[in-house]
Amino acid sequence: MPVLTERKTQPQYDVIVVGSGAGGGMAAMILALSGVKVLMIEAGRNYEPVKETPMFNTPEMAPLRGTATPDRPFGFYDATVNGGWQVPGEPYTNKQGTEGDFWWWRARMLGGRTNHWGRISLRFGEFDFKPKSRDGLGVDWPMSYEDMAPWYDRVEQLIGVYGENDGIANAPNSSPGVLMPPPKPRVGELLAKKAGRKLGVPVVAAHRAVLSQPMDWKNLPKVLFPNNPKAQEIIGKDMMSRAACFWATNCIRGCSIRANFQSTTVLLPPALATGNLDIITDAMVREVVMGADGKATGVHYIDKVTRRDAVVKARVVILAASTCETSRILLNSKSRDKAGLANSSGQVGRNLMDSVGTRLGAHIPAMEDLPPMNEDGAGGLHTYVPWWLVHEHAKLGFARGYHIEMGGGRQMPEVKSFGYLDSTSPGVYGRKLKEEARRYYGAQFGFSGRGEMIPNKDCYCELDPKVVDQWGIPVLRFHWKWSDHEIKQAEHMQQTFAELLEGMGGKAKPQSGADAIQRPGEIIHEVGTARMGAKGAESVTNQYCQTWDVKNLFLMDGAVLPSNPDKNPTLTILALAWRSCEWLMEEMKRGNI
Incomplete structure (x- = not known):
C-alpha cells in the first residue's frame, strides 16, 4: 500500500488517526469516504497481504516445517510479521509481588491485529450492555443494545460475516439477510453437536468474518452509504474485487483473495481510493500535542527508520493504537493535572480485562482412520457454543459466562500434529509407524473457552518509573489478579469440556480452575483501560468515544x-468506530469540534 514519508505530509489535516487496525481502519475509511482529510500513523511496518500472504505454501516449505518458535508462537505462517508478546527494543514490565504476569501482544504492522485474529464476530447482547443492572458488578455501558444494533448490521454487511440466527438469549440475531450462509460442520463438529444435544449444550453455526459467497456489490453500497454516491462507487468496486473463500488455508495466514476481513484488505483500500488518506508507517507515537486552549493540536512521533522526532497537526486526533498502547500514549502526554491526558477521572490505565481462557482436548476413537478429505474449511471453526446458562448464575457460583470454540480433525498436517504418536504408538517405526500415523492423524479434538472477566481494582497498567523503550518512551508496568469469578468460571469450562469429550467417546482429564486458566493477555482480548461512561467523573470518554477532558x-x-x-x-x-465517526462529522459540521 502507498505510504508517505514525513517530508510529504500536509501542513494540516482534518483528522489524525493513530493505529490502523479495526478501530483505526474503520475510522479512516468512514471519514475519508465523506471527504475528510485523514493522516494515519502506524507504529509497525507496511504490509501488503495480497503480495505477502503464503496461502498455498505447505508446512514442509517453511523453516522447522512451520512449527511455532519463541518469536513466531502461532507458527511460521502467522500473518503477524513484526509483533508478538515480546517485541525487541519495546519492553514492558510486571509489578513484582502481583499474582500473575500479564502478556502484552502487539502487532506492529499495518492493519494491526486484524491480520492475525480468528475472525470470530459475535455481537454483544442486551445483558452485556447493562451488566451492573443485572448482578451489581462492574459498570453499565452508556448505551443499550438497541443503540448498537443498526451499526452491527452495517459492519456485518460491509465486512461479510457468515452465521445463522439461532434466537438464543443474549446472542442477538442479525437483521434478515445480513448474514452469509455458514459452512457445513465437519466430522468433529458433528460429533460435538451430538454430544452437546444430550447435555443441553447448543452447538450452532459460528459467526466469522469470512465470505462464504460473493458480495452483493450492486446493492449493499447503497444500503450502507445511502446519501454518498462517491462512497457507493468506491465500495461497490472494492466489494466486486473480493472473492468468496475456497476453503483452502488457515485465515491466520492472511488472505490474498480478500475473502476474510482484515483492515488491510477491506478498510484501507477504499479509504486510499478516495485520495483523502495518507499513511505513515514505522512511526512510534510518543504523545498527543496540546495547545494553550486545552485542545489537541496533533501528535509527536518518532520515525523508527531515521530515529528523528516529528510533529503532525490536525483539527481532531483519534487514538486507536490498541487498548494498552492508547493508554500508554495518554499517560505519556502532558496535561494540566500531570496525571496523563484525559485522565481527570483517574481511570486511564485502570479496569484492564482479558478474556478468561482455558482448553481441553482428547483422542476421539470415532475419528480414527477417516478417509483423506479437505477439512481446512473456512480457515477456522465452523461451529461454536454460545453461553447457554445466561439465566442460571445464581446456581453456578460465578457471575457472567463463556462461549466455547472447538477444533480438530484432518486439517493440513504439521510437525505438532503427530506428537501424540509418542503415546499411541511408542517404539513403533518404519512402515508400521506410517500406518499408525494415518490411523491416528485427525483423531484429536479440543474445546477452548472464552469467558467474561469482571473489572477489578487489582488489574491495571501504569507507567514504569524507571524503564523506557529504545525510543526513550516510558513503558507500561502491569498489575494483575484474577478474582474468584474467573477461577470458578475456568473450573466450569473444564468440567463442561470433559463431559463433551466423553460424550464424543474420548477420555478427558479436566484440571482445576486455578491450574487450567490461561495467562492474562494470552487470549489477546485485553480491553477497558480508558472506559466510556455516562459521567466524566467515572470514565474517560462518552458513548461516542470522545474524551470528556x-x-x-x-x-x-x-x-x-x-x-x-x-x-x-x-x-x-x-x-x-463507525457510529462515533458519524457523530464526530456531525459535530464538526456544527462547529462544536
Whole structure:
C-alpha cells in the first residue's frame, strides 16, 4: 500500500488517526469516504497481504516445517510479521509481588491485529450492555443494545460475516439477510453437536468474518452509504474485487483473495481510493500535542527508520493504537493535572480485562482412520457454543459466562500434529509407524473457552518509573489478579469440556480452575483501560468515544469498553468506530469540534 514519508505530509489535516487496525481502519475509511482529510500513523511496518500472504505454501516449505518458535508462537505462517508478546527494543514490565504476569501482544504492522485474529464476530447482547443492572458488578455501558444494533448490521454487511440466527438469549440475531450462509460442520463438529444435544449444550453455526459467497456489490453500497454516491462507487468496486473463500488455508495466514476481513484488505483500500488518506508507517507515537486552549493540536512521533522526532497537526486526533498502547500514549502526554491526558477521572490505565481462557482436548476413537478429505474449511471453526446458562448464575457460583470454540480433525498436517504418536504408538517405526500415523492423524479434538472477566481494582497498567523503550518512551508496568469469578468460571469450562469429550467417546482429564486458566493477555482480548461512561467523573470518554477532558480527542479501540463480555471484541470495536465517526462529522459540521 502507498505510504508517505514525513517530508510529504500536509501542513494540516482534518483528522489524525493513530493505529490502523479495526478501530483505526474503520475510522479512516468512514471519514475519508465523506471527504475528510485523514493522516494515519502506524507504529509497525507496511504490509501488503495480497503480495505477502503464503496461502498455498505447505508446512514442509517453511523453516522447522512451520512449527511455532519463541518469536513466531502461532507458527511460521502467522500473518503477524513484526509483533508478538515480546517485541525487541519495546519492553514492558510486571509489578513484582502481583499474582500473575500479564502478556502484552502487539502487532506492529499495518492493519494491526486484524491480520492475525480468528475472525470470530459475535455481537454483544442486551445483558452485556447493562451488566451492573443485572448482578451489581462492574459498570453499565452508556448505551443499550438497541443503540448498537443498526451499526452491527452495517459492519456485518460491509465486512461479510457468515452465521445463522439461532434466537438464543443474549446472542442477538442479525437483521434478515445480513448474514452469509455458514459452512457445513465437519466430522468433529458433528460429533460435538451430538454430544452437546444430550447435555443441553447448543452447538450452532459460528459467526466469522469470512465470505462464504460473493458480495452483493450492486446493492449493499447503497444500503450502507445511502446519501454518498462517491462512497457507493468506491465500495461497490472494492466489494466486486473480493472473492468468496475456497476453503483452502488457515485465515491466520492472511488472505490474498480478500475473502476474510482484515483492515488491510477491506478498510484501507477504499479509504486510499478516495485520495483523502495518507499513511505513515514505522512511526512510534510518543504523545498527543496540546495547545494553550486545552485542545489537541496533533501528535509527536518518532520515525523508527531515521530515529528523528516529528510533529503532525490536525483539527481532531483519534487514538486507536490498541487498548494498552492508547493508554500508554495518554499517560505519556502532558496535561494540566500531570496525571496523563484525559485522565481527570483517574481511570486511564485502570479496569484492564482479558478474556478468561482455558482448553481441553482428547483422542476421539470415532475419528480414527477417516478417509483423506479437505477439512481446512473456512480457515477456522465452523461451529461454536454460545453461553447457554445466561439465566442460571445464581446456581453456578460465578457471575457472567463463556462461549466455547472447538477444533480438530484432518486439517493440513504439521510437525505438532503427530506428537501424540509418542503415546499411541511408542517404539513403533518404519512402515508400521506410517500406518499408525494415518490411523491416528485427525483423531484429536479440543474445546477452548472464552469467558467474561469482571473489572477489578487489582488489574491495571501504569507507567514504569524507571524503564523506557529504545525510543526513550516510558513503558507500561502491569498489575494483575484474577478474582474468584474467573477461577470458578475456568473450573466450569473444564468440567463442561470433559463431559463433551466423553460424550464424543474420548477420555478427558479436566484440571482445576486455578491450574487450567490461561495467562492474562494470552487470549489477546485485553480491553477497558480508558472506559466510556455516562459521567466524566467515572470514565474517560462518552458513548461516542470522545474524551470528556479534551473535546477534539477521541479513543476508538478496545480501551473504551466498560466490560469484557464473553464475545470477541473486534466486531464491537468496528461498530463503535463507525457510529462515533458519524457523530464526530456531525459535530464538526456544527462547529462544536
